[in-house]
Amino acid sequence: MRKRVHIVADDLTGALDSAATFAARGARVRVACRPADLPEALASEAEVIAVATGTRDGPEAEAIQIARQVAGALSGQDGILFKKIDSRLKGHIGAELAELAAPGAPLVVNPAIPKLGRHCLGGAVTGAGVDTPIPIAPRLGRAIAVPDTRSAEDLDAQLPDTLDGAVLVGAAGLAEALATRLWPHPDTPTPAASAPLPLTRPALLAIGSRDPVTGAQLEALQDVPLLPAPNGASPTLPGPAEAPLLVIRMTPGETVIPGAEAGAAFARTIAAAQAHLQPATLFACGGESAAALLADLGIGQLDVLGEALPGVPVSRPASGDTFTLVTKSGGFGAPDTLVKLVKMLASD
Template sequence: MSPLLGCVADDHTGGSDVAAALRRAGMRTVLRFGVPDTDVEIPDCDAVVVALKTRALPVGEAVAQSVRARDWLAARGVERLYVKYCSTFDSTDEGNIGPVVDALAGDGPTLVCPASPEHGRTTYLGHLFVDGVLLAESPMRHHPLTPMTDSNLVRVLGRQTPHPVGLLPLGVVRAGAIREHLDTLAAQGIRHVVVDAAEDADLLAVARATADLPVVSGGAGLAGAIARAATTPGAAAPAALPSGPSVILAGSCSTATLGQLDHALARFPGHRLDPVATPDPADLAGAALAWLDEHFGDEPVVLYSSAAPDRRAAGRAAMGDHTPEVLERTLGLLAERAVELGARRVVVAGGETSGAVTAALGVDQVVVGEEADTGVPWCLTTDDEPIALLLKSGNFGRPDLLVRAAGSP
């Protein structure tokens, strides 16, 4: 039996976020990293998520990878597709959300719904709010790769696609006139429809009214609603986490992650990758690997490049424009070394960091397990002696998440 739903996510933590939402709704969910080879088959499951690293790629490459993932899912009988991007709509005026949705949705129409009320992301009159604050006034305004300076998603998406963008207002959602409104917009040639939602009930109403759309897009909120609206989800059994040493690797510079690091560094020994102090990439990696070899043991250890905006700017000035790539590659090397030393739990903060870590470890498929926090599930490799990965989006999780995930109460 083919999976009920296939999902293409634009980064690894986004993939784990949506996989957690699907699993929580009762779907047995498999998460894959990167475009699968053509001969890779899907295990028995209700949903399969393909997590790419396309959020910050050049548009053409992001579209090509997304199409290949879509085609792989279609070849395995998946008839309904979900295009997953961040609930803060992380993108530039060039894309990649608009171009990818254009390519995967065909002639449309399709929904554009980043709202995820459980994570504090809501939309009203097309404007995205983060914990009650307009997107352009939130910390996302200062994101180093995709600074979000416009809260109006109709306007933001309109700069990324040549196709008309419309709005499904909250009043229409709650009046139960979703389908009629979408039909009217389609008759007007509207290709993409930004969806208002302020509560989980709004998302469930949208999911039920649009069950016939073959392609929809959004954050984990709508995906979870689609899973809840499905009539034949399977049982998602819990999976035990392996015991053993833990390592925390953080590259996210979000406010949430910086606070979580403060908690972790108050409990565990840590080493910061500092381009100002060590601008040579080889020396930076060598010093970090030596520190890990010396400090790795039963107690969790923390290795991080996360920094406040002024320190990030100083690091780039010292090392150059390739600084982010160097830092991510180094964190991947550290993850590989930690596993060689015996780490059984690898806790990662940041989408780009998660991609670097899974690539360095050669992990291409995991079974999605219980959530450590909402939208942050444990992922278990399918080896005989599995490793547990926690891939945390930068903005997600309570302040003590890293401490709890590393195995310390």
């Protein structure tokens, strides 16, 4: 019998993009948007359960406390533990791992995502979006050897013959290797062949990330209405019939305010825009923005359907809301990612 997979990620987009590769191979996948939503997700019939702790950018003491809470919820659950980490090693990786992994548990560590051009060489993360190699072992707080990884085949080869007792620590690349091991014969076509659901207009694209990678993707996007939201504040919205496709982007305001305050304002802005425009497809870029938006919408559980593009998961609220949610981490994707996504958005 195949064991359930438990994924613990420190932000929502990470939970979704690591879980999406399992959904693309036919697994039933549920994501808990917050630790408080995890017990309900564990009670579902999903074969893969992911939880977003929301601890990447907060204080380490809080990250430890939340990781301990998640570890308690997972205690006694039979399955495979996958600690999803940022492929550029941001966040409190070592502190959270110390709470989640039993002392002496064998670790399989690899943050590479070869299909997105991010590799591991000489014990460090290199490649797309990485200006200077980032050593891996210091971020984990323990001596760990990570083999050079240039391809998906390298990741497949790193998985041990038996996964019993092992804790996997990595990003979407290692998640895909695990999904391929557990679901070798996918029941549905892979997302490379087609999007898991028709992505239709009207569509609202909420860009909360200020990462330069996302900035380049926006620059490549032409002939799409874009409304700035200074410090997250709500712009004047067009009528639903006037905006079958609309981008709202958080921008700096005239005064500098804390990032958390701007992010909360932006979440309220997008929640109001979602209610006003009633989009069939809602795209959220940036983990904090996506998490805050779903909290404002009262959505705590997502059923993951697959990927529209590499690193661009597609999901639906488990509550039965009819819109399709598309998410992307701010630091992922080629410059034409948003262009390709917009081309997928068929008219009703």
